[in-house]
Amino acid sequence: MRGVFSITKTYYNWFMMTKILSTRRLQLLLILLLIVSATGCGTKSRDSIRPPQKNVKKPKAPPIDLQKIKPNELGKVLILEYHDVSDKEARWSRHYNNFKADLQRLYQAGYRPVSLRDFVRNRISVPAGMSPVVFTFDDATEGQFRYTDTAIDPNCAVAILEDFHEKHPGWALEATFYVYYPNPFRQPKLIEKKLRHIISQGMDIGNHTYSHVNLKKLSSIDAAKEIALSVQAARNYAPKAIVDSIALPYGLGPVDEAVLRSGEYDGQNYQNIAALLVGAEPALSPADTKFNPYRLPRVQAIQSELDMWLGYFKRHPEKRYISDGDPDTITAPKSLAGNIDHGRLAGKRPRSY
Ligand SMILES: [Zn+2]
Numbered sequence: 394m395r396g397v398f399s400i401t402k403t404y405y406n407w408f409m410m411t412k413i414l415s416t417r418r419l420q421l422l423l424i425l426l427l428i429v430s431a432t433g434c435g436t437k438s439r440d441s442i443r444p445p446q447k448n449v450k451k452p453k454a455p456p457i458d459l460q461k462i463k464p465n466e467l468g469k470v471l472i473l474e475y476h477d478v479s480d481k482e483a484r485w486s487r488h489y490n491n492f493k494a495d496l497q498r499l500y501q502a503g504y505r506p507v508s509l510r511d512f513v514r515n516r517i518s519v520p521a522g523m524s525p526v527v528f529t530f531d532d533a534t535e536g537q538f539r540y541t542d543t544a545i546d547p548n549c550a551v552a553i554l555e556d557f558h559e560k561h562p563g564w565a566l567e568a569t570f571y572v573y574y575p576n577p578f579r580q581p582k583l584i585e586k587k588l589r590h591i592i593s594q595g596m597d598i599g600n601h602t603y604s605h606v607n608l609k610k611l612s613s614i615d616a617a618k619e620i621a622l623s624v625q626a627a628r629n630y631a632p633k634a635i636v637d638s639i640a641l642p643y644g645l646g647p648v649d650e651a652v653l654r655s656g657e658y659d660g661q662n663y664q665n666i667a668a669l670l671v672g673a674e675p676a677l678s679p680a681d682t683k684f685n686p687y688r689l690p691r692v693q694a695i696q697s698e699l700d701m702w703l704g705y706f707k708r709h710p711e712k713r714y715i716s717d718g719d720p721d722t723i724t725a726p727k728s729l730a731g732n733i734d735h736g737r738l739a740g741k742r743p744r745s746y
Pocket residue numbers: 531532601605642643
C-alpha cells in the first residue's frame with residue numbers, strides 16, 4: 394500500500410508542475426519521466442518492506458551421525474496396495490482391526506507416510522533414520538470410505554487413517570485412492586462429499602481408469618478415453634483434485650506407453666507422473682538410475698506379504714530406504730553412489746559415506 398500512496402503523490406506533484414510549465418513538449422517529457430519514476434518507486438518501496446525471496450535462508454537440517462543412522466536414500470521403498478477394508482480378512486479385503494495393526498506395526502518399525510506424488514518427485518521428507526511408506530487403495534470399495542447417517546464409519550480406511558494421524562505426531566495423512574466410476578465408494582448420493590473430503594484432508598484421488606478396464610486390450614484412442622474420463626469425473630466431483638497417477642487395472646497398461654503418460658479425449662487432458670503395477674515387491678528409490686515411474690511395483694497389503702517384506706527389511710536394513718532427514722541432500726553408502734541418477738536429484742546434493 395505504501396507504494397501506491399507514494400506513486401499517487403508523485404503523480405500529483407508532476408501533474409501540478411506540468412500545469413505550471415504548460416508547454417506541450419515539456420508535458421510529454423515530464424509524463425515520460427513520471428512513468429520511469431513511478432515504476433522505480435513501486436519496486437523500491439516493495440523491496441524495503443520485504444527482502445527478496447532468495448535471501449531467505451531455509452532452516453538447516455541438524456548434522457547426523459552417518460555411521461549410527463546409516464542413511465540410504467537409494468534403498469527400496471514400500472508402496473502398499475490395499476483393496477477393501479472390512480469385517481473380513483480375505484485375499485482382497487483387510488480386516489479393519491488388521492489394518493489398524495498394520496499402521497501401528499509400521500509406525501513402530503520406523504516407517505512414515507509420504508504421498509505417491511512426493512515419492513515419485515523425489516521429495517521424500519521423513520526424519521533421519523526413518524523410512525517412507527506409500528499407501529494406495531484400489532477400487533474405491535465402501536469399506537475404504539463409508540458414511541453411517543452423517544458420520545464417517547470409524548472402521549472404514551479413511552477414518553482409521555485420520556484417527557491414527559491425529560494420535561501419532563509425525564505420521565502424515567497421506568494416501569492415494571485409485572477410484573473407478575460411475576460409483577466410487579458405493580454410496581451413490583455421497584460421491585461428491587467423499588471425493589471432496591479426501592482432497593480437503595490432503596489425500597489424493599488417483600486414476601484406476603473410468604470403468605476398470607484392461608488397457609492392454611484397447612486401442613490407443615479408447616485407452617486415452619478411459620484415462621481422461623476418470624480425470625474428468627474426479628474433477629467434476631472435486632474440482633481441486635489433481636489426478637496425476639494411475640493404478641493399472643490387472644497391472645496391465647496400454648500397448649503404447651505414451652498413452653499412459655499423457656493424452657486427451659473430448660477436450661479433457663491428462664498427465665500421469667506414475668503408473669502402478671499390481672505386485673509384487675518394494676520399489677526402487679526415485680533417485681536410482683533404474684527407477685521407472687511408469688512401472689512401479691507395489692506390495693500387496695495382505696498378512697503373508699506384509700510379514701515377508703517387513704521381515705526382509707528387518708533382516709536386511711541395508712536394502713531399505715533410510716532417510717538422512719535433510720531435504721537438500723541424497724545420502725547413500727559409498728558402494729551405492731554409482732546408482733544415483735543425477736537427472737532426478739530434484740535440486741538435492743548427492744553425498745556418500
Ligand atoms: Zn482394481
